[in-house]
Amino acid sequence: MNAAGKHVLLAGGTSAAGLAVTRALTGAGARVTVTGRSTERLSPLVDAGAVGVVADATSLPEMSELAAELTDVDAVIPLVGGWRGGGGLAGQTDDDLHALMPAFEGVRATSRAFDQTLRASDxxxxxxxxxxxxxxPLAGGANYAAVKAASEAWTRAVAQGFAKAARETETPLRAASLIWRVKALDPEVLAAAAVALWDADASELNDRVITL
Structure with missing residues (x-):
């Protein structure tokens, strides 16, 4: 099994990382849909072969509406991100925390909206x-580490849900939820990891933390 023919949703994927992942996946024969907040920001992704959809990846209603339209999605990768920090523990302001929270909100909204779709995929x-x-975690990045830790906990809960559903229906595990940890995000390394999502069975990938 490989990426060819798979339909991948990059939620909030208008960054350099999203562009690299789009190019790699389309080059491998996958179909890519990317969400962003404006047609202008989506334009480079469309030029790279993706279908662009103006939608807020942190909004459950908008992601649920998209999931109702895209019933054949095989992978969801939320790419809402960003970093704010510094100043030691005293410098971990509420404003910085609120600015970082959309990354967690994107994980929650996309996983909830597409849960049944991903379970239905082969x-x-x-x-x-x-x-x-x-x-x-460091004092100067406590807000950031806390948001990432929450996102990891949520993603592991998604993994448990996939495993539980397979057990209850007495069917093979076909869906996997996993975490890529990076020290500094390299778009090309992330792109290669996205293409390799189907190089292993779901049972080998579900609930895994992979350092890139």
Missing amino acids: AGRFAIVSSTAVGR
């Missing part, structure tokens, strides 16, 4: 980009 995948800061 090889569903849900993957998030986290940080090595979760394993070694």
Whole structure:
């Protein structure tokens, strides 16, 4: 099994990382849909072969509406991100925390909206980009590490849900939820990891933390 023919949703994927992942996936024969907040920001992704959809990846209603339209999605990768920090523990302001929260909100909204879709796929995948800061949080990045830790916990809960559904229906596990941890995000490394999502069975990937 490989990426060819798979339909991948990049939620909030208008960053350099999203563009690299789009190019790699379309090059591997996958179909890519990317959400963003404006047609202008989506334009480079469309030029790279993706279908662009103006939608808010942090909004459950908007992601649920999209899931009702895209019934054949095989993978969801939320790419809402960003970093704010510094100043030690005293410098971890509420404004910084609120600015970082959309990354967690994107994980929650996309996983909830597409849960049934990914379970219905022959090889569903849900993957998030986290940080090595979760394993070694620093005072100057406490807000950031906390948001990433919450995203990881949520993603592991998605994994447990996939496994539980397979057990209850006495069917093979076909969907996997996993975490990519990076120290510094390299778009090309992330792109290669996205293409490789189907290089292993769901049973080998579900609930895994992979350091890129």
